[in-house]
Amino acid sequence: MTLHLDDLRVRRLGECRYDSPFAEMLSTKQTSPHYVAEGDRVLLEDTVSMLSGHSLPPGRVPSFEAAGPRRKIYFDPADVTAGIVTCGGLCPGLNNVIRGIVQELAVHYKVKQILGFRNGLQGLTAAHRDDTVELTPERVRDIHNAGGTILGSSRGGQDADEMVDSLVVRGVDILFVIGGDGGMHAATFLSKAIRERGLDIAVIGVPKTIDNDLPFTDQSFGFQSAFARATDFISSVSVEAAASPNGVGIVKLMGRHSGFIASYAALAANAADIVLIPEIPFALGGDDGLLAHVERLVRSKGFVVIVLAEGAGQDLFEKHGLPQYNGRGTDASGNVRLGNIGELLKECITAHLTAVGLAPAMRYIDPSYAIRSIAANAYDSVYCLRLAHAAVHAAMAGRTDAAVARWRRRFVHVPLSLMISRRNQVDPDGDLWMSVLETTCQPAGFGSVPDRGELNRVP
Ligand SMILES: Nc1ncnc2c1ncn2[C@@H]1O[C@H](COP(=O)(O)OP(=O)(O)O)[C@@H](O)[C@H]1O
Ligand SMILES: O=P(O)(O)OC[C@H]1O[C@](O)(COP(=O)(O)O)[C@@H](O)[C@@H]1O
Numbered sequence: 001m002t003l004h005l006d007d008l009r010v011r012r013l014g015e016c017r018y019d020s021p022f023a024e025m026l027s028t029k030q031t032s033p034h035y036v037a038e039g040d041r042v043l044l045e046d047t048v049s050m051l052s053g054h055s056l057p058p059g060r061v062p063s064f065e066a067a068g069p070r071r072k073i074y075f076d077p078a079d080v081t082a083g084i085v086t087c088g089g090l091c092p093g094l095n096n097v098i099r100g101i102v103q104e105l106a107v108h109y110k111v112k113q114i115l116g117f118r119n120g121l122q123g124l125t126a127a128h129r130d131d132t133v134e135l136t137p138e139r140v141r142d143i144h145n146a147g148g149t150i151l152g153s154s155r156g157g158q159d160a161d162e163m164v165d166s167l168v169v170r171g172v173d174i175l176f177v178i179g180g181d182g183g184m185h186a187a188t189f190l191s192k193a194i195r196e197r198g199l200d201i202a203v204i205g206v207p208k209t210i211d212n213d214l215p216f217t218d219q220s221f222g223f224q225s226a227f228a229r230a231t232d233f234i235s236s237v238s239v240e241a242a243a244s245p246n247g248v249g250i251v252k253l254m255g256r257h258s259g260f261i262a263s264y265a266a267l268a269a270n271a272a273d274i275v276l277i278p279e280i281p282f283a284l285g286g287d288d289g290l291l292a293h294v295e296r297l298v299r300s301k302g303f304v305v306i307v308l309a310e311g312a313g314q315d316l317f318e319k320h321g322l323p324q325y326n327g328r329g330t331d332a333s334g335n336v337r338l339g340n341i342g343e344l345l346k347e348c349i350t351a352h353l354t355a356v357g358l359a360p361a362m363r364y365i366d367p368s369y370a371i372r373s374i375a376a377n378a379y380d381s382v383y384c385l386r387l388a389h390a391a392v393h394a395a396m397a398g399r400t401d402a403a404v405a406r407w408r409r410r411f412v413h414v415p416l417s418l419m420i421s422r423r424n425q426v427d428p429d430g431d432l433w434m435s436v437l438e439t440t441c442q443p444a445g446f447g448s449v450p451d452r453g454e455l456n457r458v459p
């Protein structure tokens with residue numbers, strides 16, 4: 001997908017006429033290695049070859065608007081009611097983002113009111129719109145010390161027009177949607193409905209997901225805390241496997257379509273022999289298949305440690321006639337329910353090793369919810385706070401239909417249309433996967449497999 005400068009422009013509700021509380025602080029600021037001034041832009045691409053491929057003057061090269069406070073703002077803070085909603089699966093740092101948004105809005109902009117909608121987008125339906133939480137600095141003071149979200153979250157479809165009605169009824173001028181790919185889709189549809197009705201409401205997304213599968217953001221918040229926690233489980237399983245005759249340790253981690261958690265956790269633990277991710281299909285049988293490799297490792301080193309993402313090997317269920325582990329339909333938000341690849345591997349590896357006289361000591365764990373329900377670590381706490389500040393500045397300056405993100409270490413505004421335009425996945429030809437191969441010493445592939453494009457097609 002070739003992107004042009006115009007694809008990266010963010011929508012504005014109108015002219016900024018009010019003085020910003022940050023005007024004085026900004027009066028002397030200009031772009032420096034550590035600051036991108038208002039009006040300057042952040043490059044989409046960062047290699048000489050990609051830049052020279054455009055043959056465009058610098059001002060026309062694809063770039064994002066820099067996030068941050070503006071000298072002039074769109075909304076009169078004294079009249080602003082803001083709303084916050086958290087959607088989808090839990091992720092470390094949700095409370096940090098809520099707290100950061102509330103503090104920035106209340107302390108610096110001194111807005112009129114901040115409402116927390118409960119239990120995800122369900123809170124924006126007619127039946128639940130009046131059951132909001134009044135968010136004040138006092139109410140959010142300690143929430144960042146806990147995982148989860150004080151607002152609650154949910155999956156499940158809601159009608160965009162009904163949600164816009166709720167915003168109108170509750171007098172909301174700015175809505176912050178903290179969500180993953182689903183939440184960003186919902187925010188896009190909300191924005192569209194708002195535009196079609198000619199309403200003056202800003203919608204700003206804050207991209208959230210432990211899967212790190214959202215595009216145009218270096219890493220989504222909470223990802224680092226989540227994979228750090230996953231690392232502990234890999235280390236435990238590896239100790240168990242190493243201490244058992246023919247030990248086989250398997251850790252199944254989250255990651256529906258993207259193997260970032262599995263890859264990073266495996267690198268951090270530096271104890272896995274095999275990493276399996278959705279982006280790289282694999283075969284079980286044959287001399288160059290997964291089972292033969294596992295057998296070789298058990299024979300040569302005495303044990304094997306496998307880290308896998310839940311979305312890996314989804315093509316194997318049909319192929320091996322194992323319908324009992326097959327995924328069934330979709331969840332309430334339309335996400336495909338996956339087959340349990342961990343159980344499938346556990347069964348196939350046990351059967352194979354037993355058949356060749358190496359009956360294994362199987363150590364299988366699935367710590368999925370244990371890694372995403374924790375509080376944010378120090379790094380993510382800083383990141384969440386800065387994203388929250390960026391989200392508030394964007395909204396107060398009348399930006400809408402946009403998300404805030406960190407891109408190439410700078411904070412930027414990304415149109416929501418781009419946030420939902422594709423999925424971020426581990427590139428089998430990229431340097432992250434190369435590091436995984438270098439660390440695990442696993443072969444580049446296991447057996448002959450279906451075409452990658454077929455498997456990873458974005459639905
Ligand atoms: N394509 C879509 N269009 C509109 N709303 C969506 C879409 N996908 C998901 N949603 C809504 O967004 C919310 C969050 O989506 P979900 O997939 O559960 O989590 P996440 O935001 O973490 O990806 C849900 O309430 C869901 O109904
Ligand atoms: O059991 P749940 O709540 O449906 O969540 C499972 C899914 O949530 C995730 O943790 C994150 O997904 P989202 O960020 O899109 O909500 C996935 O890795 C996992 O498949």
Ligand SMILES: [Mg+2]
Pocket residue numbers: 088180181182209
């Ligand atoms: Mg999602």
